[in-house]
Amino acid sequence: MTTDRSAQTAPAIGPLVGIKVLDLSRVLAGPWATQTLADMGAEVIKVERPGVGDDTRQWGPPFTTSIDGTRSDAAYFMCANRGKKSVELDMATQEGADTIRKLAMEADVVVENFKVGGLAKYGLDYGSLSALNPRLVYCSITGFGQTGPDAHRAGYDYMIQAMGGLMSITGQPDGSDGAEPMKVGVAVVDLFTGLYASNAILAALMHARSSGEGQHIDIALFDVQAAMLANQATNYFVSGKAPTRMGNAHPNLAPYQPFACSDGMIIIAVGNDGQFRKLCEALGQPDLGLDERFAKNAERVANRMLLSPILNALTQPHSMASLMKLLEDYGVPCGPINRIDQVFDEPQAIHRGLTVEQTRNDLSAPLKTVASPIRMSKTPVRYDRPPPALGADNADVLAKLKP
Structure with missing residues (x-):
């Protein structure tokens, strides 16, 4: 494994330097979007519940280890919160909500993933904050969006993979050993949602820069899952037949699957x-x-x-x-079926610097995360901050707030 030294030592010319993001999101979809913005130079202030923080700080094992040998944050939290500042604020209190409003008045972007209407009671919804800051880009990430009969429902990646059709085309075909609908091995709906959200935020920032006018972005996991069906959805629209599970076969190409060798299997993709x-x-x-x-x-x-x-x-x-x-x-085209440890030992992965190594003063060992895949010739991504300890930036961020 290697450290992406070039990104860490690049000059401070990230494309989003000067953009301030107020991150009210937790778990994965929202934090994935804001980590992407942080990698590109945005200042991201992550607001967390006092003493508890983002849910994923506890989503382990595995956990990182503090310098005193005690358990620290879960690896899950570390994967999506690089580059951010952590501030503990209780929005359920008047003081906490007031402080968040002050932060929003200075921000370019707010990202949140509360249930529809959940922030209105604190005066932190789009209508309330845009009245204070008309140029604010406000991105809401929910399971089913801000409108429709399911808008009130919570949405998690696994259930959306099922409801949105992905599991119906993933797994061994009926009649085969182990035939049942399968989820993907990582939370792909959350990750795609984060990417769609960050794209929408960048577009809205361009509009705000030219017009001085912010806007509300409504991103739903269910909508994203439908979009992710891509060729499979269009196969259905054209043929009138719903695609089914095909194991490792491709619905539109052949041969495009694993093939046996004397010591294992490789993928051949024609x-x-x-x-x-x-x-x-x-x-x-x-x-x-x-x-x-x-x-x-x-x-x-x-x-x-x-x-x-x-x-x-x-x-x-x-x-x-x-x-x-x-x-x-x-x-x-061909390739091996690697375990995750083998991925980062691939010569190509080493050459491309796909592992970022950072240190955090309270942890007993350096922390490794996967590098951003974004490569920009003039404004490279940077990895200036490791995923933060809970409340690590309380004093710094709050001291800079205007009274």
Whole structure:
């Protein structure tokens, strides 16, 4: 593993330097959005419940360890809160709500993920804060959005993966061993929601900069999940047939799946007819690439049950390493099925600096997080602050507030 030293030592020219974000969100979708903004230079002030903080500080094991050997924050919290300042404020008190309003008056952006209407009783809703700060970009993240029959419902990633159709196309097909709808191994709806939110925030900031006018952004996990269906949704719209679970097969491409080797499996991802012919040449069967049953992608998809065992018989004698080298020489996309520890040992991951190492004074060891995938030639991302200890910035932030 490596530290992204270049990002840590880059000059303070992040594209969002000078933008102040008031982060009232917790768990993952909101914090993922605000971490993206922090990586790009925004000042992000994370407001947390006194003595408790973001729920995910307790979402473990595993937990980090304090210098005195006691348990500290969960790894889950660390993944989404890099680059932020932590302030403890109780919005249920008059003093706490007043302080948050003062912070909002100085902010460019507010991000929150409370239930619809949940902040109005504290005077912290969009209407109340935009009256104090008309240029404010206010992003609300909820399960189902600000309107509609389900707007009042809470929404969590797992249930949205189910309700939004993702689980119906994930897992082994009916009739196979272990056949049941499956969730994805990370909270992809939350992560996509964070990315959509950060994109919307940046667009709204451009509008605010040109017009002086802020706006309310309404981002719903359910809407995001529907958008994530992408080609699968359009497959349904065009065909009238709901896609089903296909295991590791692709609904629109073949071969695009794992294949057996003598010491494991690799993924072969053929995206066009030319790549398929190259695959057949690499495996010593050039005529297979011209077979009318398989020469065109549509025919390969229709005849995948015939094609897959033929290809498996050709790949099995090879080791994973030898087959990947062979296919790479022929220009056929392929790759190993890595464990997470193997991902960060990949030479490409090391070269790209995909691990960020930071220190926090109260922790017994350096903290590692995954680097931002954003690479910008003039305004690189920076990693100036580790995920904060609860309330670490109370004095600094509050002392700077205007009376």
